Amino acid sequence: MPPSTEMRYFLKHDLLEKVSMSQDTLTHPRFHRMPFTLNRGNIAMTLLLLAVVLVLGSCRTREIVEEAYEPSASHEEYRRSLMAMELDDTALGRAWLSQADAALEAPHTISIPFQEIAHFEPSRPEAVGFRFEALRGQRIEILLEIEDGEQGKMFADVFRAEEGGANALPQVASYSDELNRLEFEPRRDSEYILRLQPELLRGGRYSVRIQSVPVMSFPVQDHGIRHIWSFFGDSRGGGTRVHEGVDVFAPRGTPVLSSVYGTVRNVGTRDLGGLVVSITDEERGLVLYYAHLEEQLTQRGARVAPGDIIGTVGNTGNAITTPPHLHFGIYEPGWRAIDPWNFLYEFDTEPPAIAGATNKIGGAARVAVEGVSLMKTTPEAQAFSLSYDTPVVILGASAASYRVVLQDGRTGYIPVGVLEATDEPVRIAQAFNAEP
Template sequence: MLQRTTTACLCLAIFLVLGCENEKVPIPFKPRNDHEAYEHALEEANLLSTALGADWKKGAKTSLESPIKITSPFEEAIYVDDKEAVAIGYQFNAKRGQKVQVNVEKLSLNDAKTFVDLFRIDEHNKLHHVATADSEELLLGFEPRRDATYVLRFQPELLRGGEYKITIQNVPTLQFPVAGKTDRAIGSFWGADRDGGRRKHEGVDIFAPRGTPIIAPTDGYVRTAGKRGIGGNVVWLYDSKRSQSLYFAHLNKILVKKGDRIKLGDTLGTVGNTGNARTTPPHLHFGIYKNGATDPINHLRAAGNRLKPVTGDLSMLGQEVRINRSTSMSVDANGKQTVSITKNQIARTIGTTATQFRIELPNGQEGYVRKSVISGLDRSLERLYASSDGTLLKSPDRRAFLADVEPNDQLYILGKNRDFWLVENDAGQKGWITNNYKNQGRSRRSYSDEPR
């Protein structure tokens, strides 16, 4: 009896073990950001298997692999068609000491979820997600720990459109330490010769009248305050947020003491020329130390030139337009790679900076052109009378049927794209025809000086 019971228990144990080995407990999905959570929700709803859902997922990837190259600061207003899966990537450089600051503003009223994510490209050309914009305010701030190239991805949810303005800047991480002054007051930079070339300058000198307040560029606490050798009256402030020490030298007066907790903007002392600066005009020597001295300039000065904001009328965004003269289109905002565009080419405006439109050609190619080469379609180029049956097309593709063209139909030519022309009929219907109508037209005359 005991043997039968033992055998039965052993068989039950084996069954339970084998059952546990075969059972697979699903691992719960834990998204790292809102974009991943939304993509997972689309997958759960089987929407990624639809054409639009597949385009959304592909766009998210393509925008990172083929981003628009820009230089910070940069601002662009963009148009998002609610019938398209739009994703845009912007590639730019940022350095340690700078703060990547991104602001996305909705220019048209909509409650669409909008995903804004920042990625770093490593030395092996791999992408690492480093920051996500606040989902409500659409603000993003990130301080690089190293000099690197970054890609910002912008992507709204499906079936939502509108107009947005995207602003990307590399701003200083520290407030300027001399009251009322900017980086223009820096008169001596990192690496300048000192003592006849026997040593190098480990900081920057900021010139200001004696007694000008020296203010804390960040929160921290005072490690040292007092007279110290060639620095004269000095203050060492520890920046715990960035694990670095800030050095203030040649002060006229010190207004803090060791151990003081300091808030951004507090006065540490006043500008002077104590120590080995006795023979120079009053100035603050400012240095940063983290595993040795480091150049403070990126911590104090914004990258690039002044931001050129997008202003004025944005009514052309999302509209079909005509190129009014032969020109070059740059495939990125920096204008380093260009393609030629012929006069009267039709395009669609999908973005605008202060000086350029970003356009999309009928073949899907995108790029930037000067604003001056863009015209609206309120005036036609020519008027054409069809002499035979024909076809009006939805796009410059012979298979994209839209409507029939009857003999004697009057067509207004709005623009041209290689083998196709964009036209409008008397009913206000726009479409494309093949340019062989040029030979079939019963009568045709210039119509560029009159509205349709």
């Protein structure tokens, strides 16, 4: 029977501790002391342990994705079905396939939170890509609402942005039609691309919203990020060490809470931390460390959920001369401390209000001001000026901009106040418009 998630974590953790030790006896300052001396007699064992660690580590994905949002092959299957019917030999089919690749190769770079209301024209094969940064400790939530249009599937998939072209990008997660959303959590800071594309000859109006939320709940009851007064990396011990966590100041006796679903790993006393509790977060392979407690209100092996009380705020250990506070730390295997800030910080989830007239989306317009810039949307793209009376089609609206396409197929963002509607149709280049 394969080892459980928790067993794999502890095995990997213990191996990493041994491998990371050198001829000098190394100990972790808070948890335990376990000397290990490297000599000829155990070099082979050390190399074996390292190999096992690498194998275990390779099994971990770069993202945490719930089953409902696991990568779907539906877009690739649809692509193959078009080719099987030889539709890739038609203008419509070629345009659909080209748009799918272009959305990944030249996505629009955005900042989250982000919201756009847009329109896919059924007669014109289209796809759009949005590139954004996701931080470790934050869960990405993508909400997609199909407001109206031709019936058909909307493909919505997230890829990790890496070198190698559209076909080499790792697919991370896919939209759940049942839940009307897509979620994933990066294990480290990375950039991602969301691609949206309807089936051929399908489309309509839709809205997309991308936001991030912390993956851990705050560890002190009725307190928040503003109560953190001492930060990760601050100097300690006269410069001999650094602060491996954050300090949350609160009145003595304030309940201390579990921030995750997990198992209580240790309830004990330490020289520096005083009364401590540590919790294993099996899903992320992390250990959460709570120190300077006044009381410990849990026991080793207990299963806990976010919000469960595990102790109270105090100033035990080396905090005896400071006001009561909780020291909260997060450790990776090998007792490598990581900054808890992004795991707790609630970034703004409300995107800027859309200033443009959404009833203009999908319609033709002309530039009403000379020298307006089509705003740069990719790191490689260069902004360029548009002449007065330049025709465009409005594809979407977000914040104070319209996303537009020019007659030559180039796309970008333009301020909402520089366009005027026109009744004259705008013909888009063959590379974008699949009309024969």
